[in-house]
Amino acid sequence: MSLYRFARSIVALILFPLYRIQIIGKENIPKTGPVIICSNHISNFDPPVVGITSPRDIYFMAKGELFEKPFLGKLLLGIRAFPVKRGLSDRNALRKGLGILKDGNTLGLFPEGTRSKSGKLGKPLAGVGFFALRSEATIIPCAIIGPYKAFKRLKVVYGKPMDIQQFRTAKSSPQEMADAIMQEIKVLQEKYQN
Template sequence: MSKLYATGQFVCRTFFRLFYRPEIIGREHIPKEKGVLMCSNHINNLDPPLVGAFLKRQTRFMAKYELFQLPVLKKLLPALGAFPIKRGSSDRQAMRSGLKLLKEGELVGVFPEGTRSKTGTLGKGLAGVGFFALRSDAAIVPCAVIGSYKPFSKIKLVYGSPVDMQPLRDRKASPEEATAEIMSAIQELLDKNQK
């Protein structure tokens, strides 16, 4: 973990503890060493720092390409380990980057819906997530962010048990099928942990 990332984690943890009273559940489900694809629902711009702030590993987030064009973020995001993806197309470079990180044993964070949910309900996942799950031997960890992000309200962050992708890998399932399996696991976490 880089010093910059560790500093950012500390700042984010402090921020969330001051304003959102976070409850963190299931960190033990994240393997300490091997490649991990962490798949979370997406309800707010604060999701990425929240999802990564309370872990002992650095999370390498896949983020929309447009963020890397903004003056401050274009240097900060790569320094924090994030990498870009062009939405709305098959971004082969992003796919190669993500697979390489997973094969190197990194923890890669993605938001399968590809954009924030305006209603707070879980949307349809994109096939690229299934591609990563099938083409790597990474642990696939579902994650659920639950709460409104209203200041001083409670926010809940739940990491679930890894989704067993081996049966789908063995029978060469489609990326869409793998994505559906992952989205089902995220929905299950949401259903079990809603207030």
């Protein structure tokens, strides 16, 4: 068993009962081919929660500073995270992400780039739009609906794949694409809030 699968099963044993996680729309995630799962970001637990609720193994970007700590850096690489320099156009991270998708894998992205302390959706960064437009990946919006409180229900909602051909045809910018993805997340959030 890989470190990823082992870590995932341990985390699932803890988080599923703790947050009474309910998964909606898991069937919307294609079983094969490149996929980008785009989720809102309300907690440090979001990456593991998306990781244990998705039927596919996911590669996540993580802030570069975390990889500077020897043990943590090795652990993160073992669970398929890769570093990104925040606040900069990190070409290595962009190349790595595109390579993951080209190989038919799943990339997990948080368009806001950082956690929303209020729980409200923030402005998305253009990077998510770059990946959507530059790859052949299926884009799956995801809404995590909290709060993260012990034994209170946490919903993870996977929306239907987005049709992004219209954005390619219109030669939309990465920012316009990112805004459209964020809008889909907002729609899911509002629909399943209660």
